[in-house]
């Protein structure tokens with residue numbers, strides 16, 4: 680089984696991202712939203728410092744909860760989301776025609792529901808750049824984080840295990856998942872609604888054995904929960920393309936999920952909501 684190590688910010692970066700976001704607002708003290716002014720003064724500097732020192736995502740989240748949970752969530756993701764209706768240029772850095780065609784075919788599935796266009800170009804600058812380097816996993820930067828990679832020779836997305844023999848469903852599963860990240864989606868199992876009954880030592884062992892992951896990799900890709908960053912407020916979607924397969928070994932047999940190869944009904948509903956117009 681192969682899964683992705685996403686080029687999302689690690690735990691520390693995630694905290695700093697949140698921290699900076701709070702600090703920005705702290706400095707303004709008020710934030711305007713939908714014509715309403717909201718006072719953010721309740722988040723004190725000491726709490727922020729403590730959360731950062733302890734690398735404590737939960738603490739930061741707790742701080743944001745009493746009054747404006749939803750606001751913070753939307754604000755963070757407004758930063759990651761592309762402008763609605765945008766045409767995103769996409770370029771391949773390597774890969775055979777067969778692989779390129781497969782990626783294009785599967786990526787375009789998102790654009791049936793999201794009001795976003797992918798323009799696959801041969802020359803010139805592109806916001807999303809795709810490589811096919813074997814052995815470094817499949818991953819993507821999240822949403823407009825792609826723009827932070829300014830070197831046009833550097834990929835923003837990689838497919839690390841595709842070849843001529845890759846089954847169609849595997850292309851579907853992996854391309855949809857990585858393009859989901861590129862559109863701004865996070866992992867469904869890191870949604871606050873997930874509450875998966877992990878057997879953590881078993882999960883560390885499992886990923887060390889099957890993917891060569893360190894405990895940090897596991898923490899970042901499975902256990903870090905993005906309370907205020909998630910797009911989903913309607914509960915955990917076990918059919919989401921953004922969910923990793925979950926072997927029953929990792930939950931003491933209490934929970935498992937197979938391979939999700941297609942967009943779920945919820946994935947479609949949310950992306951339509953996020954990028955409305957189709």
Ligand SMILES: [Zn+2]
Pocket residue numbers: 683684685856860866
């Ligand atoms: Zn992923």
